[in-house]
Amino acid sequence: MTREAFHAQLDALAEHSGSMCMLAGGLLEQATRSACDTDPAAAQWVVAGAVELDRQRGHAEELVVRLLALQAPVASDLRRVVSALWIVGDVHRMGVLAIHVAQATLRRYPEPVLPVTIRPVFARMGQIGGQLAGHAAAALRARDVALAQAVSARDPEMDRLHRELLAAALDPSWPYGVAAAIDVCLLGRFYDRFADHAAGVADRVIYQVTGNPRHADTA
Numbered sequence: 001m002t003r004e005a006f007h008a009q010l011d012a013l014a015e016h017s018g019s020m021c022m023l024a025g026g027l028l029e030q031a032t033r034s035a036c037d038t039d040p041a042a043a044q045w046v047v048a049g050a051v052e053l054d055r056q057r058g059h060a061e062e063l064v065v066r067l068l069a070l071q072a073p074v075a076s077d078l079r080r081v082v083s084a085l086w087i088v089g090d091v092h093r094m095g096v097l098a099i100h101v102a103q104a105t106l107r108r109y110p111e112p113v114l115p116v117t118i119r120p121v122f123a124r125m126g127q128i129g130g131q132l133a134g135h136a137a138a139a140l141r142a143r144d145v146a147l148a149q150a151v152s153a154r155d156p157e158m159d160r161l162h163r164e165l166l167a168a169a170l171d172p173s174w175p176y177g178v179a180a181a182i183d184v185c186l187l188g189r190f191y192d193r194f195a196d197h198a199a200g201v202a203d204r205v206i207y208q209v210t211g212n213p214r215h216a217d218t219a
Helices: 003-037 040-070 074-109 119-142 143-168 175-212
Strands: none
Touching: 003 074, 003 119, 003 143, 003 175, 040 074, 074 119, 074 175, 119 143, 119 175, 143 175
16 A cells, blocks of 8 residues: 555545544434433434444444554554544444433433423533534544644533533432432433543544644543
């Protein structure tokens, strides 16, 4: 494989990983809709997305193995290939977390999984998660450090909303019972971890481009 072909394959891997990010973001947005609107059809659509998510992960891993087997990458190229494997794992986990949200909707249906007063917070978390996934995809495709840094900068907003949910569910005046409190805490954790994995993707993009070891092994 020529150097030009090798770098073209690296670019194809980044494009594929970006597509996986967009898929994960779309799954989270639909999962949020399913939870906020008690929409089983949206939840079932998300759960069915597991097949495509696994297919895309398998394809990405095959690309990584092929690059390592057919070319002996060194220095920045090796850094980019190895980081890509970690990125694929992060993005796949993002999609799985979205599926967990949808499964919670189906588990509680026909009862709502979220109390009505809490739904605006989850709607906002779903919006942030979708945006983080989109920005991570753009950073991956362009190898853009500034875009990647913007993803990391948004992660604390999700953390704040997660803490807000926990405070509400643990407040002695919580009126919705223990089961609802457990659901809110669990689902809030799914969104928080989704954002953490998006930030992990962004940090690894920074590592790929700069070689800064601080970004080599994150969430």
